Amino acid sequence: MTPQPGTAAYQFAGKTILITGGAGDIGRAVAHRFASNGAGIILWDLNETKQSLVAAGLSDYKVPIASMPCDVTNLEAVQKAFDEAVSRSGRIDYVFNNAGYQGAFATTENYPEDDFRKVIEINVIGVFNVLKVAANYLKQQGDGAIVNTASYAGVVGPANMLAYGASKFAVIGMTQTAAKDLAPHKIRVNALSPALIGPGYMWTRQTELQAAVGSQYFDSDPKVVEQQMIQSVPMRRLGTLEEVANGVAFLMSEEASYITGFNLEITGGQ
Template sequence: MDSLHDKVVLITGGAGGIGKATASAFAKKGASLALVDLNGQALEEVGQELDVSDDKILTIRADVTKEADVERYVRETKEKFGRVDVFFNNAGFEGPFKFLKELDYDSFQKVMSVNVNGVFLGLKHVINMMEEQGSGSIINTISNAGFIGSAGMGAYIASKHAVVGLTKTAALECAGTGVRINGVAPAAIDTTMLSNIEKNISADNVEEVRKQIQSTVPMGRYGLPEEVAQVVLFLASDEASFVTGATYPVDGGALAT
């Protein structure tokens, strides 16, 4: 994937497990990085951990649910690097584990705000820049939750179904402009988010919950953030030049069942 060398890569959720692993993978290809996250301290730690010179990295604390913040992270990236070649629209929030009849409206809204509004705002402002450039690749993090139902995860499931629709629609709207939009659908990836889900399901029986989730994965194990990152790199690269409107599962075969 030599085509990624010297590309400018913008990543939301850049301090999280998948975001961090993907940033590291792009850095090894020689890309410049703009990392966005609401957790400023974690973001700075990631920036320090990556073996990247100061002229090739930018960290931006921002709330993806606020349009002014989204406009700012896009603007600051352009001011430093002059363009955005790859946008990994990755920030997400799992929300509580509750049946719909028990789920309060504010909790539902928070999940939708991050996972849907945040993705929409990122698409809106990055597409505008990329169409002006005449090129670009956007990868939305969907999760296999965009294709299934799951008791107790109604808000998260609904939000990821919405991102599937946004991904397909954006791909069609941008077809022929030089901008490609695809999705990656990780599931059962060993990250803080999955750890939070385990605790939300049963804080007193985390190991049992972990075994139960692993038993639903045909490959019999949790995936690694680095395994998701490699699929993102492919979708971002020139090797995927005829791929748009697609979603690639990274779930150990779960969606195949």
């Protein structure tokens, strides 16, 4: 995956990016984008097998690559993995705080409590853990940039996704506060809010599960749901994984040196 024609080739040579959710679609696309611009890559995910395949796919870029298991919901594990990552790479310049889970699709009165807790655990506590550990490290280092993956679901609450919407509103809130707290230490913190991105795991999962809810908003056929969703986008298409990676590259780069506490919406005009 090389940068798309017309995309800026930011100079990340000699820099290192830590990517959580490194086995997932967006984590993989961001890893390719940064590796192609010269950055070393550290991947963290629960899914070690899938993540190893992502790491293997980066070998042509001839940059340092590390694939590490890490459960972001465990603060102790995050601290340990961060220390190990620093000892392997020498320094970490960018943290892409991206691991996430979509949760169940159900109307509010039916939303399962255990799943609500799970979504909050991964998307809120997990983001908090990585933010806290990264902030301590980057503060000592004296500079750095963090991008937290929120979602357009954190801007406008989506139907049938009570926990996911709540968790992503929280990510945008944490981003704004952390940006203020860390600005004096030359650390920028921004959020990224993709809307309908695909093809990919989350796109397929959401069209299937929205169809199964039986709500007034979506048809019961996932293929029809796909069209209903695409019709809600002014640009009438899905965003690509590479377009999401472009946003991360911009926010981490020096081109965004005076931008912090911002939520970059990647929505095709929604």
